[in-house]
Amino acid sequence: MSKTSLIIKREYLTRIRKKSFLIMSILGPFIFAAYVLIPMYFATLEDKEEKTVVVIDESTLFTEYGPEGPHCVLPETEYLKFKIIEGVPLESYQAGFDATGYYAVLFIPQNILASESSILYSTRQISMDVSGHIRSAMEQELEHLKLAAHDIHNIEEILAEVETSVNVRNIKWTKAGEAEESNTGVVMGVGYMGGLLTFFFIFFFGSQVMRGVIEEKTSRIIEVIVSSVRPFQLMMGKIIGVGLTGLTQFAIWIVFSILLIAGIGTAFFPELTRTPTEQVVASDLFSPGAVTPDPGTTGEPAEIAGNAGGDAEEQAMGTEAGIPEAGGGKITGDEMGLAGEIFASLRTIDPVVMILSFLFYFIFGYLLYAAMFAVVGSAVDNETDTQQLIWPVILPLILAIYVMISAINNPDGSLAFWFSLIPFTSPVVMMVRIPFGVPWWQVALSASLLVATFLGMTWVAGKVYRTGILMYGKKTSYREIWKWLRYSS
Amino acid sequence: MGILSVREVVKDFSGHRALNNVSMDVPRTSIYGLLGPNGAGKTTLLRIINQITAPDAGTIIFEGHPIGRDDTALIGYLPEERGLYKKMKVGEQALYLAQLKGLSKHDAMQRLKPWFEKFEMGSWWGKKVEELSKGMAQKVQFVTTVIHEPTLLIFDEPFSGFDPINVNLLKQEILEMRKNGATIIFSTHNMASVEELCDHITLINEAETLLQGEINDIREKYRTSKYRVVFTGDPDRLSRGLQKQFTLEGLEKNGTGQQATITIREGAKSDDLIRNLLEITEIKAFYEVLPSMNDIFIQAVTEHE
Structure with missing residues (x-):
C-alpha cells in the first residue's frame, strides 16, 4: 500500500470511528429536518x-x-x-x-x-x-361601488366576462427542439441548495483539515511522520481522508434526512404524503376541462377552458411550444397542481449534468480550500491563533454566499458570470447557476480555472506547509508565510 | 567510506545561517556524537539528514549515493520533541508508523510482538496513548523508531525527557544495536553519555564545525600534560623535592590518602616525573589527567567565541 493511501486510510478510519462522527451523523439530519419543518410548523400555527x-x-x-x-x-x-x-x-x-x-x-x-x-x-x-x-x-x-355609480346596464355580466386570469407558463426550448416546463422558483431552490451545501461542506470539512494539522503539530508527531513521508504526501493524505469522511457523512445525512422528512411529514403534515409523482399521476387521470384536483388554484382557468376560445388558445399554445398532444391528456399548466409544476420543472434540470457538476464543484472547491486551511493549520501552534490568519481564507467564501443570493435572482447577470469564473467563489456561485442552464464554454472555463488554481494552490500550500509544520512558538503573519514560500525545497 | 557523509552543507533561515559548510563522515557501526550548545544547528543538521528539510547547498551521501526518499526505510529517527497521536491506540499507532516506514502490515505485526514483550508493554496494545504515562509513551516511541530495523539510527537529544530507567534501557539498546551492525548518530549536550558511548564526535557551535574526529584523538589534542599521583609521606617533602620542570598544581587529602596534581613542562617526560617522585615519596598510584569532554566542550566553545 502506498504511503499516501496509508495516510488516507488512517485519516478516514480514525474520523468515522469517532463518537462525534456518529453524533453528527444522527443529529445532522434532525437539524436539517428542523430547518425544513420548523418554519412549516410555524406557518401552520399562525394560520390557525x-x-x-x-x-x-x-x-x-x-x-x-x-x-x-x-x-x-x-x-x-x-x-x-x-x-x-x-x-x-x-x-x-x-x-x-x-x-x-x-x-x-x-x-x-x-x-x-x-x-x-x-x-x-x-x-x-x-x-x-x-x-x-x-x-x-x-x-x-x-x-x-364606483363602477356601480356609473349606472351601466348589465355591469355584473360585463365584469364577469372581462375578468381574465392569465397563466404564464415558462417553457424552455432545449437544443434538441423539445419543450420543457420550468418553474423559476424550483430551479432557484435547487441552485440555492447546491450552492449552500457546497459552502457548508467546504467550510466544515476544511476546518477539520486545519484542526487535524494543528493536532499533529501540537502532539509533535509531525516530525516522526515527515521523516517517513513527504510533507506533501501527508498534507494530501489528510485532505483526501477528511474529504472522504465528509462525503460519507453527507451520504448518510441525505439518506437519513429524506427518511426523516418523509416520516415526520407523513405523521404531522398529511397533505404532504402524496409525492409529486403521485400527484402528477393523479392529475393525469383527469381529462382536460374536467374538475381539477385543486380548484383553489386552477378553478378559474378551468372555467374558461370550457369555452371554445380558451380551448383553442390553449391548443395553439401547446403546438407553438412543440408539445405533441398538448390538450390530449398530457400535463398542461391548467390541470397541473403545484406539485406537478415542481415535478415538471425538476425535469428541466438535467440530473446527470446537475449531479456531475455538483460533485465536481463540491470536490474541487473543497480541495482548493482544504489546501488553504492546511496552510493556516501549519502556521499556528494552537487553534486560538488561527483567528487572524483564517480571515483571508474565509472572506471569499462569505463573498460567494452574498453573490450567490444575488445570482439566484439574476443567474445570467455579469456579477454571477464573473464570480462563477473566479475559482475562489465559483464552486458556490456556479452551483446556483447550473440549474438555470449555463453555456458549456462558461462551465468549461470555470472548471479549468478551478482545477488550475487548485493545482497551483496545492503546490504553494505544500511549500508553506512543510516549513510551517516545523515552526513552533512564533506568532505567524502572512509576511512570515511569504518567506517560507521562498525557502528551497 | 562511511555509511553517511555530510558534505559542505549550508542552511539559511530568513536572515540567519543555521549551518555553515558543515561536513562530517560517519563510519559504519560507530556511535557518533553530535555536540554543541543550544541553537548551534544540531537539530537542523539531523533534519537535513532525515530529509525533513533540504539544505541550501551541499549534499548528503548515504551508502555511497546521494540520499533519496527510498532511504528513509533504512533510517530511524527519534526527534527531540517526542509525540504520538494521543487519541490513537498504541498497537494501531505502532503498526501505522511501521507501515509508513515501508513494512507490510504482517511484518510489522511480527516484529512488534517481541518488542512489546521485551518492554513489558503487551497490555498497552489496545490503550489510547493519552492513557499512558510519559515514561510508557517514551517506550512506545522508542519501539516505533527502531521497529523497521534501520541501519542508521538518529536520536536527537535521546536522554533528555526520558526518565533514568528509560535512559539506561536506551543506552543498552544503543549498544546492542551497534553490536548488530547499526550505526548510531545522536545529538546531546550530556557529556557524560558522550564519554560513555561515543567513539566519534562533531562539535558544532554557531553553525560552524569546531571539533571533529575520534574521541581519543580529540582528547589527545586537548591533553594538558597533567598527572595525578596518590602517595604516602610528607607533602612538604614532595613539594620541596620536585625538579624545576614539574609544577605542583595542588595537594589534596582524602580517604584513600594524599594526592598531588602536577604538570610537566614541555619537553619533559612522564617517566622523568616518576623517577623524581620515587626519590621523594612512596607512589600508590600515578595516572595522566585527561580532559573531560565537558572541559573540552567548554574550552572549544569559549575559544571560538
Missing part, C-alpha cells in the same frame, strides 16, 4: 389562529343589513372574521383592548370614497397578511 376584526363603518358602505343584524361585506377567510359594531365610539376600545379578545379595530371614515384611507387600530403589530387582505378587499369593494 382565528382573528376577529371589529369594523366601525362610519361610511356604511361596507355594512349590509340582514335578518341577523348588520354584517360586513368584506370577504372573510377561514381565520379572519369581521364584526360590524355600531354605536360604540372608537375611543372606548382604546383602553383595555386586549381584554376584548379582538385582533384589531378597522375604522372606516365617512368620506372613505374621497379620502381612500382607513385605519387599523390594535395593541399588537398587525401582520402583513391581515392588512394586505383588508386593503385588497376594500379596494375591490370600492371599485365595484
Whole structure:
C-alpha cells in the first residue's frame, strides 16, 4: 500500500470511528429536518389562529343589513372574521383592548370614497397578511361601488366576462427542439441548495483539515511522520481522508434526512404524503376541462377552458411550444397542481449534468480550500491563533454566499458570470447557476480555472506547509508565510 | 567510506545561517556524537539528514549515493520533541508508523510482538496513548523508531525527557544495536553519555564545525600534560623535592590518602616525573589527567567565541 493511501486510510478510519462522527451523523439530519419543518410548523400555527376584526363603518358602505343584524361585506377567510359594531365610539376600545379578545379595530371614515384611507387600530403589530387582505378587499369593494355609480346596464355580466386570469407558463426550448416546463422558483431552490451545501461542506470539512494539522503539530508527531513521508504526501493524505469522511457523512445525512422528512411529514403534515409523482399521476387521470384536483388554484382557468376560445388558445399554445398532444391528456399548466409544476420543472434540470457538476464543484472547491486551511493549520501552534490568519481564507467564501443570493435572482447577470469564473467563489456561485442552464464554454472555463488554481494552490500550500509544520512558538503573519514560500525545497 | 557523509552543507533561515559548510563522515557501526550548545544547528543538521528539510547547498551521501526518499526505510529517527497521536491506540499507532516506514502490515505485526514483550508493554496494545504515562509513551516511541530495523539510527537529544530507567534501557539498546551492525548518530549536550558511548564526535557551535574526529584523538589534542599521583609521606617533602620542570598544581587529602596534581613542562617526560617522585615519596598510584569532554566542550566553545 502506498504511503499516501496509508495516510488516507488512517485519516478516514480514525474520523468515522469517532463518537462525534456518529453524533453528527444522527443529529445532522434532525437539524436539517428542523430547518425544513420548523418554519412549516410555524406557518401552520399562525394560520390557525382565528382573528376577529371589529369594523366601525362610519361610511356604511361596507355594512349590509340582514335578518341577523348588520354584517360586513368584506370577504372573510377561514381565520379572519369581521364584526360590524355600531354605536360604540372608537375611543372606548382604546383602553383595555386586549381584554376584548379582538385582533384589531378597522375604522372606516365617512368620506372613505374621497379620502381612500382607513385605519387599523390594535395593541399588537398587525401582520402583513391581515392588512394586505383588508386593503385588497376594500379596494375591490370600492371599485365595484364606483363602477356601480356609473349606472351601466348589465355591469355584473360585463365584469364577469372581462375578468381574465392569465397563466404564464415558462417553457424552455432545449437544443434538441423539445419543450420543457420550468418553474423559476424550483430551479432557484435547487441552485440555492447546491450552492449552500457546497459552502457548508467546504467550510466544515476544511476546518477539520486545519484542526487535524494543528493536532499533529501540537502532539509533535509531525516530525516522526515527515521523516517517513513527504510533507506533501501527508498534507494530501489528510485532505483526501477528511474529504472522504465528509462525503460519507453527507451520504448518510441525505439518506437519513429524506427518511426523516418523509416520516415526520407523513405523521404531522398529511397533505404532504402524496409525492409529486403521485400527484402528477393523479392529475393525469383527469381529462382536460374536467374538475381539477385543486380548484383553489386552477378553478378559474378551468372555467374558461370550457369555452371554445380558451380551448383553442390553449391548443395553439401547446403546438407553438412543440408539445405533441398538448390538450390530449398530457400535463398542461391548467390541470397541473403545484406539485406537478415542481415535478415538471425538476425535469428541466438535467440530473446527470446537475449531479456531475455538483460533485465536481463540491470536490474541487473543497480541495482548493482544504489546501488553504492546511496552510493556516501549519502556521499556528494552537487553534486560538488561527483567528487572524483564517480571515483571508474565509472572506471569499462569505463573498460567494452574498453573490450567490444575488445570482439566484439574476443567474445570467455579469456579477454571477464573473464570480462563477473566479475559482475562489465559483464552486458556490456556479452551483446556483447550473440549474438555470449555463453555456458549456462558461462551465468549461470555470472548471479549468478551478482545477488550475487548485493545482497551483496545492503546490504553494505544500511549500508553506512543510516549513510551517516545523515552526513552533512564533506568532505567524502572512509576511512570515511569504518567506517560507521562498525557502528551497 | 562511511555509511553517511555530510558534505559542505549550508542552511539559511530568513536572515540567519543555521549551518555553515558543515561536513562530517560517519563510519559504519560507530556511535557518533553530535555536540554543541543550544541553537548551534544540531537539530537542523539531523533534519537535513532525515530529509525533513533540504539544505541550501551541499549534499548528503548515504551508502555511497546521494540520499533519496527510498532511504528513509533504512533510517530511524527519534526527534527531540517526542509525540504520538494521543487519541490513537498504541498497537494501531505502532503498526501505522511501521507501515509508513515501508513494512507490510504482517511484518510489522511480527516484529512488534517481541518488542512489546521485551518492554513489558503487551497490555498497552489496545490503550489510547493519552492513557499512558510519559515514561510508557517514551517506550512506545522508542519501539516505533527502531521497529523497521534501520541501519542508521538518529536520536536527537535521546536522554533528555526520558526518565533514568528509560535512559539506561536506551543506552543498552544503543549498544546492542551497534553490536548488530547499526550505526548510531545522536545529538546531546550530556557529556557524560558522550564519554560513555561515543567513539566519534562533531562539535558544532554557531553553525560552524569546531571539533571533529575520534574521541581519543580529540582528547589527545586537548591533553594538558597533567598527572595525578596518590602517595604516602610528607607533602612538604614532595613539594620541596620536585625538579624545576614539574609544577605542583595542588595537594589534596582524602580517604584513600594524599594526592598531588602536577604538570610537566614541555619537553619533559612522564617517566622523568616518576623517577623524581620515587626519590621523594612512596607512589600508590600515578595516572595522566585527561580532559573531560565537558572541559573540552567548554574550552572549544569559549575559544571560538
